[in-house]
Amino acid sequence: MPLSGRPPHTSGHEHFPHVPVPADADRLRAPDPAPSDSAPSSAPVSAPTASTRPDRLSTVALVIFTSFYAFFFPLHLGHFLIPGDAGPAIGLALYIALFAVGCVAFRHPLARAARQVAARKGRAVLTLIVGGLATLVIELVGGLASSALLNLAGLSGAILQNDASVAEVIQMFPPIIIVVVLGIVGPIVEEMFFRQLLMGLIERFAPTWVAVVVSSVLFGALHMHSFALSEVLSVIPHAFFGLSCGLLYVKTGRNLLYPASIHCLNNLSAFLPLLLY
Numbered sequence: 475m476p477l478s479g480r481p482p483h484t485s486g487h488e489h490f491p492h493v494p495v496p497a498d499a500d501r502l503r504a505p506d507p508a509p510s511d512s513a514p515s516s517a518p519v520s521a522p523t524a525s526t527r528p529d530r531l532s533t534v535a536l537v538i539f540t541s542f543y544a545f546f547f548p549l550h551l552g553h554f555l556i557p558g559d560a561g562p563a564i565g566l567a568l569y570i571a572l573f574a575v576g577c578v579a580f581r582h583p584l585a586r587a588a589r590q591v592a593a594r595k596g597r598a599v600l601t602l603i604v605g606g607l608a609t610l611v612i613e614l615v616g617g618l619a620s621s622a623l624l625n626l627a628g629l630s631g632a633i634l635q636n637d638a639s640v641a642e643v644i645q646m647f648p649p650i651i652i653v654v655v656l657g658i659v660g661p662i663v664e665e666m667f668f669r670q671l672l673m674g675l676i677e678r679f680a681p682t683w684v685a686v687v688v689s690s691v692l693f694g695a696l697h698m699h700s701f702a703l704s705e706v707l708s709v710i711p712h713a714f715f716g717l718s719c720g721l722l723y724v725k726t727g728r729n730l731l732y733p734a735s736i737h738c739l740n741n742l743s744a745f746l747p748l749l750l751y
């Protein structure tokens with residue numbers, strides 16, 4: 475059961491191609507020019523180099539991250555092992571553990587992404603503003619489409635089960651835990667899986683647009699608890715939100731920090747008010 479998302483009274487939710495480099499490449503090539511806000515990077519953030527291609531530690535962490543996340547969240551197989559009353563607490567603990575493992579598995583692309591942002595702070599802020607506005611528009615379109623289809627199917631007012639589950643979890647734990655885990659940790663873990671990992675895998679066999687669409691659909695499906703028509707139609711806004719994050723990820727040269735930041739801001743807008751009560 476994915477725990478990231480908004481309570482039902484809100485409107486939102488919550489690969490490494492090997493490029494061999496000669497050992498003396500650093501001595502033979504001219505120094506790179508200093509970065510500037512006006513000069514975009516010519517290579518995607520996720521392009522590996524000889525010094526940062528996956529090592530054994532990254533590979534082991536990636537296997538653990540992928541296996542545990544897929545088992546407990548998209549596949550929902552955890553209920554076979556975890557008692558129902560312990561599910562929410564274990565779900566929150568899993569997000570924290572997966573965040574730590576994911577930071578190890580993806581530490582090289584995350585470090586490059588952070589360096590890119592630090593080198594172009596002004597552009598990074600502008601990208602977040604434009605990306606955030608675009609996300610609001612895309613998610614609004616998804617929400618309108620979902621409402622229209624629910625009305626057409628006579629299911630107006632249907633509540634997504636995931637949102638109901640999140641509302642229950644909010645009542646079970648202190649607000650600060652909800653804000654940290656579901657507002658920050660959970661969104662980052664989801665972006666690691668659906669953008670950094672899944673899109674990279676799909677792009678090995680299909681065009682980028684296919685990777686964006688498929689990962690967005692699967693991100694929406696993550697928030698479904700059944701294949702009931704009300705669930706299918708209600709996750710459309712989540713899928714559109716995933717679409718906006720996928721587009722932002724591609725447009726920023728596979729820099730995960732941008733969609734992760736937008737995802738965190740989206741969830742925090744729902745959970746931060748909990749600290750006021």
